[in-house]
Amino acid sequence: MTTTIREIIAIPMGDAAGIGPEITVKSLAKEEIYTMCKPLVVGDAGIVQKAIDVTGVQLSVNVVSTPLDGKYQFGTIDIIDLANVDMDAFEPGQVSAQNGRASFEFIKKSVELAMNGEVKALATTPINKESLKAGKVQYIGHTEMLEDLAQSKDPLTMFQVKGMRIFFLTRHLSVADAIKQMTKERVYDYLVRCDKALARLGVESRKFAVAGLNPHAGEGGLFGMEEVEEIKPGIELAVAAGIDAVGPVPADSVFYQALNGRYDAVLSLYHDQGHIAAKMTDFHRTISITNGLPFLRTSVDHGTAFDIAWKNIASEVSMYECIKLAAEYAPKFTRQSL
Incomplete structure (x- = not known):
């Protein structure tokens, strides 16, 4: 599937201790993604570089201030770096208050970009409910966050x-x-x-x-x-x-x-x-779309998988399909409210 219009897709990095950073960099190591869209990671550059080192993908990190500054070229990961993960305190695969807070901040920034029209869609990676609670984040999951941040009611x-x-x-x-x-x-x-x-x-x-x-x-x-x-x-x-x-x-x-x-x-x-029905059809390729928001949002339908995180064994198939689906719908998506 090839789209002629490459829209900017924000990818909030998710919980740093989970598989989100790994599956993100593995997905962006596939050239096809860059023929379909302009992927922009919103996260922590130190964690992304660590994920590149762990997975062994051949990518460089380009820190940008705004979506317009991105290169959007295969071989480069453009990232808005919130620099909100203390690498000295970082523990892979563990519930963490700092990672819970950081994952929320990645989403909040991504929503701001979408609401301002700077990105066309969000393709979200997993967050962890226990880490959110430890970080005193008031939401239990993505849907509740997006509903509140975008001031939308009962998204589909x-x-x-x-x-x-x-x-x-x-x-x-x-x-x-x-x-x-x-x-x-x-x-x-x-x-x-x-x-x-x-x-x-x-x-x-x-x-x-x-x-x-x-x-x-x-x-x-x-x-x-x-x-x-x-x-x-x-x-x-x-x-x-x-x-x-x-x-x-x-x-x-x-x-x-x-x-x-x-x-x-x-x-x-x-x-x-x-x-x-969906997951028996293809567990890894089941992608969630949240409708009823002012912007398009796709998501993997699995969790942070702390037990296998940072071991370079997590499959990126769901994240790859998540970004592809956002890229497919983004050029046709209309922003008017339901």
């Missing part, structure tokens, strides 16, 4: 893997609580918002399938009434509003059908329903 999560797109009606709730959220009003609202989100990404064909909750999507009420009373009426409301949507489609087939091109996106009803 979308997974993409091998062309299959999955949205989530509910996320971090127990299954019992998630079912309570499966109202016709919410199904309708999310289908409308998901359609607008894909439009902002430049997706012209937008046919949605809504996954069923119960076996065989309830079989007309034989195996549960949620589909009959809430889910299908919500879909009908969306269709009446002009959304191209069908369902509920049994969950044991809808993702396979989407993977093979029958649908442009699936609305998963709860967290694990969509996560399992």
Whole structure:
């Protein structure tokens, strides 16, 4: 995949003690990235140089003050250096207050650049909840940070893997609580918002399938009434509003059908329903997109992996795909709010 417009993509470095720095430099050691976008690391130059030394990639570091100062040439990593990691106190693979604070500062700076229009998208690396807490950072994860920093409400999560797109009606709730959220009003609202989100990404064909909750999507009420009373009426409301949507489609087939091109996106009803489908398709190439922000954000869908960090064994596949997907959508992405 080659894009003709190379947009600047900010890459906040993530938790320094985790695999973020390694997978970033390994990804930027691939020439194809530079044919698609202009990658700009936001992080600590000392950590990036250490990651280069550990991985053995042939890259040089170019510290810049603004995105406009970057070379964006293969063989060079352009970085806005916040110089906020004390290398003498740095411990790989360990929970750390300084790394928790630093990871937040990388994200905050990246968001500022995006909000000012200096970069077109963010491709984020893993952060660690325990380190954030140790560093007295008030957020528990990326989504909460981005929502607050960008003053956005209830951003939508979308997974993409091998062309299959999955949205989530509910996320971090127990299954019992998630079912309570499966109202016709919410199904309708999310289908409308998901359609607008894909439009902002430049997706012209937008046919949605809504996954069923119960076996065989309830079989007309034989195996549960949620589909009959809430889910299908919500879909009908969306269709009446002009959304191209069908369902509920049994969950044991809808993702396979989407993977093979029958649908442009699936609305998963709860967290694990969509996560399992995506990660069983290709764990390393499942990339998360946060929709509903003023800017584009893609992310790997794995953690800091402290147990293997700084041993040069972490795979960069997810980060590479994360940057590529940001580069693919960035030229078409529109900044207007949902």
